[in-house]
Amino acid sequence: MRILVIGGGGREHTLVWKIAMSPKVGKIYCIPGNPGIGQIAECVDISIADNAALVDFARTNHVDLTVVGPELPLTNGLVDAFAAAGLKAFGPTRAAAELEGSKAFAKELMQKYAIPTAGFAVFTDAASAKAFIRKTGAPVVVKADGLAAGKGVVVAMTIDEAFAAVDMMMRDQAFGLAGSRVVIEEYLTGEEASLLAFTDGYTVVPMISAQDHKRAYDGDQGPNTGGMGTYAPAPVVTPAVLEQVRQQVLQPAVDAMRQEGRLYRGCLYAGLMISEKGPKVIEFNARFGDPETQVVLPLLASDLVTVMEACIDGTLADLEVVWEDQAAVCVVMAAGGYPGSYATGDVISGIERAEQAGAMVFQAGTAAKEETIVTNGGRVLGVTAKAPTIKAAVEKAYAALQEINFIDMHYRRDIAHRAMEKRS
Template identity: 70%
Template sequence: MNILLIGGGGREHALAWKLAQSPRVEKLYCAPGNPGIAALADCINIDVTDNDALGKFALDHNIGLTVVGPELPLTNGLADHFAALDLKVFGPSRQAARLEGSKAFAKDIMHKYGIPTAASAAFTDADSAIAYIKKQGAPIVVKADGLAAGKGVVVAMTVAEAVEAVNMMMRDKAFGSAGNLVVIEEYLSGEEASLLAFTDGFTVVPMIAAQDHKRVFDNDQGPNTGGMGTYAPAPVVTAAVQDQVTREILQPVVDAMRQEGIIYKGCLYAGLMITGQGPRVIEFNARFGDPETQVVLPLLASDLVDVMEACADGRLADMTIEWDTRAAVCVVLAAAGYPGSYSKGQVITGIDTAEAQGVLVFHAGTAEKEGRIVTNGGRVLGVTAVADDIRAAVDKVYQAVPEIKFDGAHYRKDIARRAFNRG
């Protein structure tokens, strides 16, 4: 089977790495890909939002399955376009992807169908949003409704911070049209976790729970990022908690979408807060998480192509999905200044030396220039170690990370610390 993978980040490199292991893959293509993916697939220079060009490529190259990595092509209707061309795709339709593309839509679904989440209100007028914040008090959470590359959420510990967030999103248009509507949410306390699941619109099969680290600096300091590292399995999600999330959140939201006339196929990502009152949904994403994919897929023992095809064909109930019993830890190397402004084009050295220590190095924001790998994004690389337990994986990854060097390289040194802080 020929497979087309859409995207060019660390998540897509991890997907390419796992897909390439399947004996069923004859040829793997990636649009647009990156230098790391180029070792596994033919990278093609087509924009991820160009549905017509991607569809033509898939038809011309006898693509049997297309796997969509990022959120933008999903909310842009790529899966619908491919379905109309009778092309098999792993990824939800435009309507289904609204679970991620509109936080207000997701909240409406959750409130309507009784899926546990924070209390919230949505506003299209900044003055009304600010008045609501002043009435509710802090801490409080301010979210841009639309896509904002994982940065459209402000957890405000004071009313002043929350007001500033509203002004930044709605008046200063920091995230463009994504901030035309904001969702103001109750602050939830507890421990965060990510639980991804495969689904064919009826059956839901959870993956191994992971925990992301959003803040840019150690001890969860500094601004939110797209994710500075992650580990799996996350001890906060016990077997009982995972069963509860599947029963009360994942299955109900897929069923709710179907009640709304929308069949949700692909990967469903639940960002959770494990509170004293049980799991609550912080957000849904309509695709694999980044960097969660870099620790979840290395623990998948089953053939990813078989699982994805079963999701696309509505046969997931017939699948038995196997998992590795070990642990994985991923540390992200970021450019200086990220998540603010940062420079590109810094030469990267030491990737081979790190890989020689038995870790996986996933390219997130890299490019090739004059035969050398250079930085080309805020999150540059994700280094993943798999070992018998989390402590061993942490030790292994932090031995390898310092081998990789580029000017201004920054990484957190406390990934997975919560796993060791549990009493």
């Protein structure tokens, strides 16, 4: 088979790495890819927003299966364009991807179908949003309705912080049109977890649970980021909680989308708060998470290509998806200043030594410059290790990343701390 992967970050590096293990696969392309991906696949420089060019490439190169990594091509209707051309693509259609593309749509769907989530209200003008906040008080969560690269959420502990968030999104348009509508949500307490699932629109197969670390600094301090590291499985998602999420969240969401005429096929990501009252949905994403993919897919024992084909063909119920009884930890190495402004073009050394130390180094924000690899983003590398226990995986990942160096790099030193605390 000839496979095309869309995207160029750490998630896509992991997807390409896992797809390359399939005995079915002969050739892998990646658009646009990155230097790490380029060691496994042929990288091609085409805009991931250009549906027509992507379809033309897939048709010309006889691509058998296309896997869409990021959310923007999904909400841009790339899967629809491939289907119209008679080409197979893994991921939801534009209508189904609205589950991620509009937080208001997702919240209203959950309300309609009794899927547990925080209380909320939707506003299209700042004055009404502020009046609601003044009435309900703080803490409260303010979310831009549309896609904002993972940065459109503010957890406001005071009313003044909530007002500032509304102004940033609606008046200052920090996220463009994505903030023209905001969702004000009840503040939930508990422990967060991520649960991804494969689905063909009817059958839902949960993956291994994971827990991301959003805050920039140790001890969950500092600003929110796209994710500073993750681990799997997450002890907070016990077998009982997993079954609860499958029955009350994942299956109802897929059934609801089908009933709404938006058949959902691909990867469904549920961001959860595990509270004293049970799991509640913080958000849905319409694709593999980043960096959750970096710890979940290394634990998949089944052939990923076979699973993806079953999701597209509607035969997932006939397939047994098998997972390894191990743990995985990913530590993100970020550029200095991230998630604020940061430099690019700094030489990275030691990746090969880290891999020789037993880690998988998934490249995210990197570029090739002459004979070297340099920084080219905020989250630069995901150093991932797999071991029989979370403790062993943590030790392996941190030992390996000591081999890597670039100017002003920073990383959290407490990834998986909640899992480690539960052990003691």
